[in-house]
Amino acid sequence: MKVKQLISLSLLGLVILGSCGPEAPKDAYVPTKATLKEPGDNSGVAVKTDDSKGKGKFTNVALTNPLDQKMVAGGKAQYAVKCGACHKLTEEKLVGPGWKGVTERRKPEWIMNFITNTDEMIDKDPSVQALLEKCIVRMPNQHVSDDDARSLLEFMRNNDGVK
């Protein structure tokens, strides 16, 4: 049997095994150290954590309106090369969750942080841990540049029907 066949067979196995639907909560609230304290300890009360933007350098992503078609095309090309093996554009899971609706479940900052800071996000974001449990496979770091990540986000918005 050829290596390629072996790989697609094992991917098939994973697809059957896993059931990682697009169920990740939009703004999962998970108590952090700052919120889990000894009674009477008021330190850190003012600490506000915003897990919904994920972990990474993107804290404020400016969205285009209408879509930037050049970025959509760039994102589509990236998708074909680096993402399509594991992500469908429908809701259907392949190795990872289908992308339909991902821009509604996740904030733009979260998506860009996840694409560019995949390992830390998988390790630290509770909603990804839940996905990982369902998908079994850990998404590998795809070495995507910031610009390419932005284009991928535009392509995802296009896929979600944004004009």
Ligand code: HEC
């Ligand atoms: C080897 C398979 C694989 C490849 C290639 C891959 N991913 Fe993933 N992706 C996953 C898995 C599996 C998950 C679910 C989290 C986990 O288990 O690590 C995921 C999760 C995601 C999520 C979160 C989805 C959600 O519903 O919350 C986004 C966004 C994402 N990937 C984007 C990308 C982008 C962009 C690329 C290409 C640059 C890519 N992925 C390439 C496997 C992959």
